[in-house]
Amino acid sequence: MSDTRQTAGWAAGLLCDRSAFAIAAEPSYGAMPSSFYQQLRLSGVNLALSQDRAWPEERNPRAERAGGVTTGLAGSGMLNGLLSFGSPNVLLAAALGSVWQNGTISNDTMRRSWTLRQRLGEGWLYRQGLVIRRLTLNIVQGGFAEVACDVIYAREVIIPDDEAAADDPPPSRMPMHSSRAHITLSLPGLVDPGVLRSISIIFGRDDAALDYGAGSLLANDIRPGLFAAMGSIEVMLRGHDAYAALQSAAAGPLSLTVTDQDGYGYAITIPRAVICNPRLNASSRGAILIAAFDIEALPGGSQGGMISVSMLQPDDYRLISVNQEPILNNNQTISP
Numbered sequence: 001m002s003d004t005r006q007t008a009g010w011a012a013g014l015l016c017d018r019s020a021f022a023i024a025a026e027p028s029y030g031a032m033p034s035s036f037y038q039q040l041r042l043s044g045v046n047l048a049l050s051q052d053r054a055w056p057e058e059r060n061p062r063a064e065r066a067g068g069v070t071t072g073l074a075g076s077g078m079l080n081g082l083l084s085f086g087s088p089n090v091l092l093a094a095a096l097g098s099v100w101q102n103g104t105i106s107n108d109t110m111r112r113s114w115t116l117r118q119r120l121g122e123g124w125l126y127r128q129g130l131v132i133r134r135l136t137l138n139i140v141q142g143g144f145a146e147v148a149c150d151v152i153y154a155r156e157v158i159i160p161d162d163e164a165a166a167d168d169p170p171p172s173r174m175p176m177h178s179s180r181a182h183i184t185l186s187l188p189g190l191v192d193p194g195v196l197r198s199i200s201i202i203f204g205r206d207d208a209a210l211d212y213g214a215g216s217l218l219a220n221d222i223r224p225g226l227f228a229a230m231g232s233i234e235v236m237l238r239g240h241d242a243y244a245a246l247q248s249a250a251a252g253p254l255s256l257t258v259t260d261q262d263g264y265g266y267a268i269t270i271p272r273a274v275i276c277n278p279r280l281n282a283s284s285r286g287a288i289l290i291a292a293f294d295i296e297a298l299p300g301g302s303q304g305g306m307i308s309v310s311m312l313q314p315d316d317y318r319l320i321s322v323n324q325e326p327i328l329n330n331n332q333t334i335s336p
Contacts, residue, residue, distance in 0.1 A: 021040045021079075021116060022037035022039040022117045022168075023091075024038065029154075030129040030219070037167045041170045045078070047116075047127065047151070048075065049153075073219075074210055075127060079151060080146065080149075081148075082146060083145035085265055093105060093112075095135035095203060098110055104309070107227050107229070111222070111224055113129050114131070123158060124159050127156055128154055129155060130152070130153035132204060133151065134150040135203060136150075139200075152208065152209070152222075154210060183196060183257070184255075187273075188274070189245065189248075190245060192245070194237065195236040206228070208224055228297070231295045232292065233294075235291050251298055254295060255269045255270075264313050266312060269309075272297065272306075273295050274298060277294045279292050
C-alpha cells in the first residue's frame, strides 16, 4: 500500500507550522459556515475535547466499579497570538459579541458562534460551536504585545477531503513590541500615569458555558453569560502625590492607544472606569518603586458599551479592504 501523505518517506509526524488555523461565523449554533474563513496569526494553540464520564452505583460482589458511559463532550483551551494591525479583528468581534462599524467596535448582546478550522495534513479538523469567553491584551516592558483568547466549543469533526474555498490571508504587518510601539495611557480623573511598565486589559463573558439537552452528548447551545471588562496596570511611581491620586481617583474615562512605527494600531476606550486596589511593589534593592492597581469598567457609558476598540491609521491612510478589514502584502497596505 503506497503512502502519499505529507509525512511519507521521511517524517514521523506533521509539523505544527503547516497546521494553519482559520475561523468563520456560523449561521446557527454548531452549523458549518458557508462563508469565507479568515486565517489567523497564532503563536500558540492549546485546545482539547474532554469527555464527562459517569458510573452506575450498582452493587458488585467482586467490589469492582461498574463500566462507565460518556455523558457529554466539551471543548476548551487557549488561542495565543501577537498583536499586529488587523490580525485580531475577528477575535475582537467574537469576544465583544458585536460587529465592526466604520473601524470601531463595542461590546454588544449579539449571540454568535464560530467554527475554527485547522489543517491536518491533507484533511481538516473543524471545531464547531466555538465561543470566546475572554480576550486578554497584555503589554509588558521588553516583550511583544500579546493577545490571548479563552475559548469553549462543542465538537470536533475531521473531514479528509474539503472542497471549501481557501482561507483569506491574514494581515501581514509586523507584530508590535513594547520597546518599538507608541503607547499612550489616559486614566480617570487627574491621575498622571507616569511611565508605563505593563498593562493587561481583559474583557468577555467568563460565565459563558455550553448548554445541553437530553438525547445528545453534544452541546445544543451556549449560555452567553454577562459581559465584563477589567485590567491591571503597573507604572513607575513619580511621588507621594501620584500615589495619593490613585487612591482618590473617581470613576471616569480610560483610554489606551497602541500603534506601530507607521501609525497603525488600536485605541481602547472605557467610558466609565474605576481604579481599584492601588499598591506599591519593589522587586529588589535599588529597584524603582512600582505603583500597581486594577481597573474595572462600569456600565452606563454614554456610547452604550462598557468598552470600545477603534482601528487607528495615518492621516493619509487609503487602502483596499474586505469586510472593513485591511488587506496588506509584505507588511504594506494595498492602496487603490
